[in-house]
Amino acid sequence: MNSPLTATNADVLAAEEETTANLLLPHTYDIVWSLVIVVIVGLVFYRYVLPKFQAVLDERTAKIEGGIAQAEKAQEEAAEALKEYHQQLAEARADAAKTREEARAEGTAIIAELRTKAQDEASRIVETAHRQIEAERQTAAVSLRTEVGALATELASKIVGESLQDSARQSRVVDRFLDELEAAGDEPRTAQTASAGSSAGKEG
Structure with a gap:
């Protein structure tokens, strides 16, 4: 009595499991x-779609590579410019150092030339002054000699008591008088020179 019921229950369970399995798996045509x-x-x-993606990717890759190339080129140009x-x-x-050296040499030459010109001008001025002084001294000496000669002749005439109208005698008197004056002028000058020499020796 129990065996048919058990077989039926087993068939029902098997049918339910098959239905559940069919619900989980789609059909073959699906x-x-x-x-x-x-x-x-x-x-x-x-x-259609993949080629467009590939084209976009290739374009971006080309742009990126081109930008990198341009950046490298710009960097090379910048390095070259630097x-x-x-x-x-x-x-x-x-050039500045060379110009500075040339200017310094030229300045030195100009200074030397100006210094030489200044020395030459000073020498010329001194020589002119010496000549002028010598000419004035000679003029003064001639004038003084004439005046002193006249005074000496007059004085000698009064002392001697005779006239010195003879030119030769007058010339001799004047020369002797001037020689005595020069000798008298040289003695103080010699004394002054000796005194200056002794002073210099003491200072040394």
């Missing part, structure tokens, strides 16, 4: 159509 749709979508994506600037700066410094 799987097939799903695969067909996936293949179609994949072909469309690969045919190198040229340093070279020009070094040349400018060398």
Whole structure:
């Protein structure tokens, strides 16, 4: 009596499990159509969408590479410009140093030339002054000699008591008188020179 009931219960349980399994798994035609749709979508994506993505990616890659290349080129140009600037700066410094040395040498030459001219001018002025002084001294000596000769002749005439109208005698008297005056003038000068020499010897 229990065996048929047990078999029936087992059949019912098996049928319920099969129904539950069929509910979880799709049917075969669903799987097939799903695969067909996936293949179609994949072909469309690969045919139309992927090339556009690839083109966009290639364009961005080209832009990035171009930007990097331009940046490298700009960096090389900047380095070249900096190198040229340093070279020009070094040349400018060398030119400035050369110009400064030339200006210094030229200034030294000009100073030496001016100093030589000044010395020559001073020598010329001194020589002119000496000549003028010598001419004035000679003029004064001649004038003084004439005046002193007249006075000496007059004085000698009064002392001797005779006239010294003879020119030769008058000349001799004047010369002797002037020689005596010069000798009298040289004695104080000699004494002054000796005194100055002794003073210098004491100071030394």
